[in-house]
Amino acid sequence: MNINEFIRQVKNGEIDIVKHTQKIIEQCKKINEEHNYFNTISAELALEQAKEIKKLLKSKDKSIKGKKLLGVAVSVKDSICVKNVESTAGSKILKGYEPLFNATVIEKIIGEGGIIIGKTAQDEFGFGSFSVNVGLGFKIPKNPIDKERTCGGSSGGAAGLAKAADFPHIALGESTGGSIAEPASFCDVFGLCPTYGRNSRYGLIDFGNSLDKIGPVGKTCYETALLQEVIEGYDRNDSTSLNAKNGNYNTFLKKSLKGMKIGIIKESFGEGVAPEVEKNVRKGIDKMKEEGIKAEEISLEMPIKYGLAVYYMIATSEASTNLAKYCGMRYGAIEKLEGSFNEYFTKVRSSSFGAEAKRRIIMGTFARMSGFRDAYYIKAAKVRTLIINEYKKTFKKFDALASPAVPVLPPKFSDIEKMSPLQNYMLDIMLVSPNVAGLPHLSVPVGYEKGLPVGMLLTGDHLQEGKLLQLGNVFEGN
Amino acid sequence: MKPFTSDVVIGIECHAELSAKTKLFCGCPTKGSEEPNSRTCEICLGMPGSKPVLNKKAVEFALKLCLALNCEISPELIFSRKSYFYPDMAKNYQISQYEIPLGRNGKLRLKDGKEIGITRVHMEEDPASLVHPAGLKDSQYVLVDYNRSGNPLAEIVTEPDLESADEARNFMKQLITVLNYLEIFDINSGIIKADANISIRESGYTRVEIKNITGFKEIERALSYEISRQKQEVRAGKAIHQETRSWDSERGITFSLRKKETEEDYGYIIDADLTAIDISENWLKEIKRHMPELAQDKLKKFVGMGVKKDDAEIIAADKFLAAMFEKVAEEIDPVLAAKWLRRELLRVLNYSKKELHEAEITEKHMIQLLRLVESRKITDNVASKILEKLVEKPFDVKEYVKKEKLGAVSDASELEKYCKEAIEENPKAVEDYKKGEAKALNFIVGKIMQKTKGKAAPKEVNEIVLRMIK
Numbered sequence: 001m002n003i004n005e006f007i008r009q010v011k012n013g014e015i016d017i018v019k020h021t022q023k024i025i026e027q028c029k030k031i032n033e034e035h036n037y038f039n040t041i042s043a044e045l046a047l048e049q050a051k052e053i054k055k056l057l058k059s060k061d062k063s064i065k066g067k068k069l070l071g072v073a074v075s076v077k078d079s080i081c082v083k084n085v086e087s088t089a090g091s092k093i094l095k096g097y098e099p100l101f102n103a104t105v106i107e108k109i110i111g112e113g114g115i116i117i118g119k120t121a122q123d124e125f126g127f128g129s130f131s132v133n134v135g136l137g138f139k140i141p142k143n144p145i146d147k148e149r150t151c152g153g154s155s156g157g158a159a160g161l162a163k164a165a166d167f168p169h170i171a172l173g174e175s176t177g178g179s180i181a182e183p184a185s186f187c188d189v190f191g192l193c194p195t196y197g198r199n200s201r202y203g204l205i206d207f208g209n210s211l212d213k214i215g216p217v218g219k220t221c222y223e224t225a226l227l228q229e230v231i232e233g234y235d236r237n238d239s240t241s242l243n244a245k246n247g248n249y250n251t252f253l254k255k256s257l258k259g260m261k262i263g264i265i266k267e268s269f270g271e272g273v274a275p276e277v278e279k280n281v282r283k284g285i286d287k288m289k290e291e292g293i294k295a296e297e298i299s300l301e302m303p304i305k306y307g308l309a310v311y312y313m314i315a316t317s318e319a320s321t322n323l324a325k326y327c328g329m330r331y332g333a334i335e336k337l338e339g340s341f342n343e344y345f346t347k348v349r350s351s352s353f354g355a356e357a358k359r360r361i362i363m364g365t366f367a368r369m370s371g372f373r374d375a376y377y378i379k380a381a382k383v384r385t386l387i388i389n390e391y392k393k394t395f396k397k398f399d400a401l402a403s404p405a406v407p408v409l410p411p412k413f414s415d416i417e418k419m420s421p422l423q424n425y426m427l428d429i430m431l432v433s434p435n436v437a438g439l440p441h442l443s444v445p446v447g448y449e450k451g452l453p454v455g456m457l458l459t460g461d462h463l464q465e466g467k468l469l470q471l472g473n474v475f476e477g478n
Numbered sequence: 479m480k481p482f483t484s485d486v487v488i489g490i491e492c493h494a495e496l497s498a499k500t501k502l503f504c505g506c507p508t509k510g511s512e513e514p515n516s517r518t519c520e521i522c523l524g525m526p527g528s529k530p531v532l533n534k535k536a537v538e539f540a541l542k543l544c545l546a547l548n549c550e551i552s553p554e555l556i557f558s559r560k561s562y563f564y565p566d567m568a569k570n571y572q573i574s575q576y577e578i579p580l581g582r583n584g585k586l587r588l589k590d591g592k593e594i595g596i597t598r599v600h601m602e603e604d605p606a607s608l609v610h611p612a613g614l615k616d617s618q619y620v621l622v623d624y625n626r627s628g629n630p631l632a633e634i635v636t637e638p639d640l641e642s643a644d645e646a647r648n649f650m651k652q653l654i655t656v657l658n659y660l661e662i663f664d665i666n667s668g669i670i671k672a673d674a675n676i677s678i679r680e681s682g683y684t685r686v687e688i689k690n691i692t693g694f695k696e697i698e699r700a701l702s703y704e705i706s707r708q709k710q711e712v713r714a715g716k717a718i719h720q721e722t723r724s725w726d727s728e729r730g731i732t733f734s735l736r737k738k739e740t741e742e743d744y745g746y747i748i749d750a751d752l753t754a755i756d757i758s759e760n761w762l763k764e765i766k767r768h769m770p771e772l773a774q775d776k777l778k779k780f781v782g783m784g785v786k787k788d789d790a791e792i793i794a795a796d797k798f799l800a801a802m803f804e805k806v807a808e809e810i811d812p813v814l815a816a817k818w819l820r821r822e823l824l825r826v827l828n829y830s831k832k833e834l835h836e837a838e839i840t841e842k843h844m845i846q847l848l849r850l851v852e853s854r855k856i857t858d859n860v861a862s863k864i865l866e867k868l869v870e871k872p873f874d875v876k877e878y879v880k881k882e883k884l885g886a887v888s889d890a891s892e893l894e895k896y897c898k899e900a901i902e903e904n905p906k907a908v909e910d911y912k913k914g915e916a917k918a919l920n921f922i923v924g925k926i927m928q929k930t931k932g933k934a935a936p937k938e939v940n941e942i943v944l945r946m947i948k
Contacts, residue, residue, distance in 0.1 A: 081527040089526070099527060101520055203527040210750035238529050239752050317747050321559045324570035325524050337619075341565045368561075368745040377747060 003072060003223055006168040010071035011064065013057060017071045021050035021115060024073055024167045028117055031164050035147070036139035037157040039078045041118040042085045046073075049115045068230055070113035073169040075162075077155050078119040079126060080172060080214060081203040082106050089205040090122040090154075091135040093352035094332040103203020104238065105172065105214050105231040112230050117169070120157030124354045125323065126176050126207040129428055130416050131156025131183070133356040140413070144187055145452060149410045152183030155217065159183035159191060162217045170227040171217040176207045177311050178431025180215045181443035185405035185455020188445045190224040190472060191217045195462045196438030197242035199228075200235030206322040208315040209240075211435055221444075221472045225249035228465065244463055252466035253473045258292035260399045260471070266297050267304040268403035268430050276449035281404045284446030284456040284475070288402075291474050298398070300433070302390045306383050307433030308425060313367050313380035314436070320364030323357065359421065388437045395461035400471055403430050405443045405455035434459045442468040444475045482638070482683050486705055488646050489597075489638035489675045490697070493631050494657055495604065496539040497664040501628035502603045503530030503573065503752075508630070509667065514609075514623040522628035524568030529751045532557075536630035537755070539662035540580055540601045541765050543632055546656050546772055547596050549581030551762065555601075555755040560744045565620060566605040568627050574602035576746040580757075586636075586656070587774065588648050589791060595637030604629035632662075638675065643701035646674065650694035652795075659772050659797050665835075672697055678708045681718035688732055691725045700725040704732050776800050783807065785816040792820050798834040799824075805841040810848045818848055822862055826869045838872050846875035859932035860884050888935040890942070893926075896934065897942045900925040908947050919943065 001009075009015040025043045032038045053071060056064050064070065076082055079089035081099035083106075088094035106116065121141040123133040131141050131153035141156045143149040144164040151160035155173030160183070162171045173180040175193040184191025193215045201212055216227035229250075234243040264285060269278050285295055328334050328348030335348050353361070367376035394401065406427055416424075434441040434457075441459040448454070460468045501508055504521035511517060520528040537555060544551050558576040584596035606627040610617040634653065640646045654670060657663035663670070672691045677683040686708070691700045708718055723732040771779070773794045780790035780803070793803045799819060806815045823844070827834060847864060850856045856864070856879060864875060864884070879885055887893060900922050901908055910918035919940075926939050 087526070094526065097526065099520075099525065101525075101527075103527060202529050205526040206751075208750075210748075237531060239531055240750070318750060321561050321571050321745075321747060324561060324563065325526070325568070327563065327570060329565065330523065330568075331525070342563065345563055365745060368747050370743050370745075373746075381748075 001168065003168050003220075003226070007068075007070050007072065010053070011057070015071070017053050017057075018047065018050045020071065020167075021046050021073075024165075024169075025117065027165070027167060031161070034142075035144065035160055035164060036141045037120055037161040037164065038075070038118045039088060039090060039121050039138060039157070040086050042082065042116055045082070045085055046115050046117050049110065053113060053115075064113070067113035068226065069109060069170075071168075072114050073117045073165070073167060074109050074114040074227070075117050075120050075158060075169065075171045076106065077158050077172055077174050078122050079174055079205040079207070080106065081205065082116055082119065085116070085119060087119060087205065088135065088332075089126070090124045090138055091326075091353070091357065092137050092333060093135070093326040093328075093348070094205070095137070097332045099203070101203065103214075104200035104235045106203065108231050108233075109172070109227075114170075114230070120155070120161060120171065122157060122179075123154035124357050125205070125319065126154040126174065126179055127319075127356045127360050128153045129178065129182055129424060130411070132413065132416055133354060135354050135357075136352065143410055146410070148412050148414075149452070150186065150413060150416060152186035152406075152410065154179040154183075155191075156183045158217045159187035159189055162189040162219055163187040169219075170223045172214060172227070172231075173217045174204060174207075174212060174214050175435060176211045176213075176315055177435045178428045180213075180217060181405050181431055181441055181455070181457055182428065184217050184443040185445070185457070186410040186453065188448075188453035188455075189217055189219055190221050190445070191215065191443045192224050192228055192465065192468070193435070193441050194228060194232065194465050195242070195440045197240050198244065198440070198463065198465070199231050200233070200238040200241045202235055202237040202241075206318070208318040209322065210318060211311075211315055211438075213435075213438075221469060221476045222253060224442075224472075225253060225469045228469075242463075247466050249466055249469050252470040255470050256292060257288060257471065257474065260293045260467070261397065262288065262293050262295045262471075263298040263394060263398040263401045264295055265304075265401055265403040265430075266299045268407075273404060273407040274409060276409060276452075277404045277407060277454050280447035280449055280454035281402070281456045284444065285402055287446075288471060288474055293471075295402070296398075298394060298401070300390065300394065300401075302383070302387045303433035303437070304429065307387060307436055308429055310380045310383050310387065311428075311432040311436050312363070312425065313376050314384065316360045316364030317368045317377050317380075318364070320361045320368070323353075323361055326352070328352070384436055387433060391433075391437050391439060392461070399460070399464070399467050401459045403457050403459075405430065405457040409449065409452040409454070430457055438462065440465045440468055442472050444472045446475060482677075482679070484641040485679050486641055486643075487638045487677050487683055488640035488642075488701060489636050490640065490646060490649065491636075491673045492634045492650065492653060493671045494634065494653070494663055495668045495670070496536050496630040496632055496662050497668055498533055498536040498539055498630050500533055500535075502533050502536050502601070502630040503628055506628065509664075512625070514621070515625060517625045518627065522568060523624055530573060530749075532752060532755065533630065537601065538765055539630070539660070540599065540632050541757070541762065542660045542662055542769055543634075543657065544581030544584065544599050545762070545766060545769060546660055547581065547584035547586055547599060547634070549584035549596060549599055551581050551757060552578050553757055554578065555580060555757055557601075557749045557752045558746045559749045560602075560746055562742070562744055564605070565622055566608050566627075568606065568624060572602060572605060573749055573752070574633075575600035586649065586652055588645070588652055589795070590648075592645075594639045594649055597635040597637055598633075599635075600633050602631050602633060603627070604631050643698045643705060646701050647694050647698035650697050654694065655773050655795050655797070659770055661770065670694075674701060676701060676704055676708075677718075678705060678712070680712040681708060684718040684720055686718065686720065687722045689722060689724050689735065692727070696725065696727055699727070699730065700732065703730060707732065773797075773800070780812070780816065783812040785812055789816040789820045792824070796834065802834070802841045802844065806844045806848065809845045810852055814852060815844075815848060818851070818861075819844070822865055823869075826866050829866075830869055832869065837869050839868050840872070843868050843872050843875060850875065850879060854888065854935055855879070855885055857886050857932055857935060859927070860886070863932075884933060886935045887930050887933045888938050890938070893934060893938055893942055894946075896926050896929050897939065897946055900929065901943065901946055911947065
């Protein structure tokens with residue numbers, strides 16, 4: 001059912017929202033048994049919200065009329081805090097942590113009548129591209145199209161559920177270096193990572209503070225735009241949130257593409273890119289041409305050459321400080337109190353962080369130690385500025401840039417096991433640079449090959465989410 | 479840096495609590511309930527997902543300090559994360575400043591005129607406080623109270639310009655004077671702490687860091703101890719090691735915490751949760767406009783009013799005394815007012831162990847009192863006694879003088895009567911004076927004062943006695 005039709009029926013009382021919510025909770029449990037998309041299903045909160053909506057409808061409360069998400073199920077990446085619902089960011093070290101407050105985006109969703117159905121699976125703290133780096137004791141989510149394969153990461157549970165749920169649902173994901181667009185592309189859904197600062201990060205369990213962005217993942221471009229519209233805006237609790245005008249995406253979705261200019265990133269095709277991927281992305285570009293865009297090949301030197309290195313220096317440096325607070329003292333994991341505080345912290349951290357989390361803490365700590373700091377952390381920050389400058393120059397000529405989201409089709413778990421960490425990181429080559437530059441980017445499903453989905457990445461200038469959704473809308477119902 | 483030449487070389491790092499109402503990065507009050515962990519929120523507890531939001535008022539306080547210390551001020555305020563693991567740290571990093579401190583290259587002038595270089599002034603958040611239930615050494619566990627966590631601090635780092643424990647004390651005292659003048663530090667409850675780097679010539683200036691010194695009295699004690707300890711070690715043929723020591727105020731000693739082979743590595747990175755804040759010329763202008771006059775300015779002004787330099791210095795050093803002086807001097811001759819405030823008022827306060835801001839006496843009482851002194855309606859002697867009572871509990875001075883009949887006796891015929899009596903009763907003193915013993919005159923005048931209970935105007939008495947015995 002079309003989401004607007006669903007909201008209309010909820011408002012009219014044609015759908016009993018409490019019964020509906022009970023039903024979808026059961027469906028979620030069933031999906032989860034097979035696919036592991038949820039770390040927690042928040043049945044209690046969802047039903048409580050549904051009852052509240054029913055009560056308001058009954059009392060003919062006027063505020064209900066304009067609610068943009070009335071009754072729509074929203075799943076939340078585990079790293080985004082939901083009050084009184086276990087929020088672990090996929091890590092054993094936060095097992096049992098129930099935040100005392102809602103993330104700002106959650107407040108906004110609840111305010112618009114969206115129903116929070118649970119916390120979705122992810123790589124521990126976002127450290128991965130396949131959701132296989134889940135925390136100790138967590139389950140790995142599986143691709144909704146082929147269970148032998150990954151649904152991508154780190155927002156793997158979000159993208160998987162967005163595809164698998166056959167009830168009205170939008171997922172909330174988070175991207176630090178591609179964690180929205182990559183799983184969206186592997187799961188045949190839309191994933192929008194907005195401009196850095198567009199959506200408040202208040203209540204997001206940090207990975208890399210200068211890189212983290214919360215964003216929507218939806219089965220349709222429209223739903224993706226709808227959730228983005230609900231969650232965006234300035235927040236005084238997040239000093240990095242932008243005081244920008246709202247996107248008003250509905251108007252963009254209706255606009256014609258005539259006269260728009262797309263840059264096709266030359267380096268993103270050719271060697272290392274699966275031919276099936278290239279073929280489908282080219283097809284996608286042709287489809288936009290049919291709608292009136294002009295396309296031109298361009299080269300992005302700095303972003304392609306240095307994006308990945310800059311990303312790993314900055315992201316791990318920031319992550320290693322963000323993860324310091326987890327030490328078994330104030331919340332989450334606790335162990336028997338023994339020895340000095342140093343011994344105790346070491347014991348908790350050794351037994352509760354997964355291997356990739358430890359690898360990134362070590363890398364990040366190294367990069368910011370005196371003697372290395374200038375060569376790594378500081379150098380990376382400088383190159384980051386050069387990357388942003390090159391993008392800004394490019395966007396003087398183009399409305400958006402196009403490339404494959406990921407150079408390969410969703411890999412099998414058995415193949416992932418054989419990859420070295422570096423091979424693994426290299427798959428993010430197209431995704432990290434827009435993230436490093438804080439640029440909005442949208443993954444759009446452009447086709448299937450060998451029964452597997454291919455996603456195209458559209459990258460826009462700062463605050464130009466509207467243009468991306470306008471382009472993406474061409475692929476609605478593809 | 480030029481080589482050290484003095485016997486002792488000291489540089490200090492002070493942490494002063496800024497008296498902003500709310501914490502540096504959240505809205506929790508900095509003062510209030512002492513119930514442990516009652517003034518906390520997800521931000522000052524470092525809960526996952528929480529983010530800091532800067533308290534601009536605290537920045538203004540720190541900027542005032544930078545201006546008062548003649549610092550070069552950074553055009554941008556940037557915070558960094560200082561990482562280290564410790565149970566009093568909510569996030570296991572402290573939000574502080576690193577590469578670009580708020581202020582640098584400043585100076586503070588001590589009372590004797592010596593200038594102490596200020597390397598940097600920066601802002602940071604206070605950690606929580608640790609409670610050791612059975613004392614620092616013997617406790618099996620510690621309790622953590624986050625009420626203090628996130629309170630705004632200013633760190634002030636000096637150049638190694640201090641040359642004695644006494645000078646370090648003077649520096650701290652002068653710094654407190656400045657903080658107090660600026661109204662950015664609560665003199666009653668604010669905490670000022672210091673870590674000191676100290677070395678002596680005999681050891682070839684091997685640097686030892688002393689931590690945990692609270693207040694200016696303690697810094698003198700701690701450094702005096704440490705200087706003699708180092709000298710004794712060298713005399714006994716032992717080497718001084720580069721190390722960090724802690725001051726134990728109860729036992730009056732320093733003890734070794736850790737040997738320092740290398741500098742600690744805090745792995746500083748920019749705190750990306752806080753955007754860089756522009757410190758515009760306009761903002762600084764606005765702050766300057768609201769800055770009170772500082773001790774140095776006051777000193778100059780008071781001397782210009784004719785006040786003696788040493789009186790002016792002492793009055794200017796105390797914000798409350800200076801404020802009182804300025805008001806009194808509008809009504810009373812400044813030289814007289816200065817003399818009375820500096821000598822008599824401070825003496826009486828000191829005697830009754832009170833600070834001026836704790837006593838109830840106001841400029842109104844001082845003006846009443848000094849107006850009577852100025853017009854010679856009461857004698858100095860009587861005025862001093864009234865002042866003692868005023869400091870205990872203030873009252874209307876004029877009425878009191880009237881009621882207690884304390885007015886000076888200056889009526890010539892009445893004075894002559896007392897003088898005549900005294901001369902007749904003390905013939906020996908009169909003889910002595912005539913023989914050339916000038917002191918004998920004082921004896922006679924003293925007798926007259928006794929008779930009048932101090933109310934006789936001394937100048938007139940002198941004249942009358944001299945006239946009578948000639």
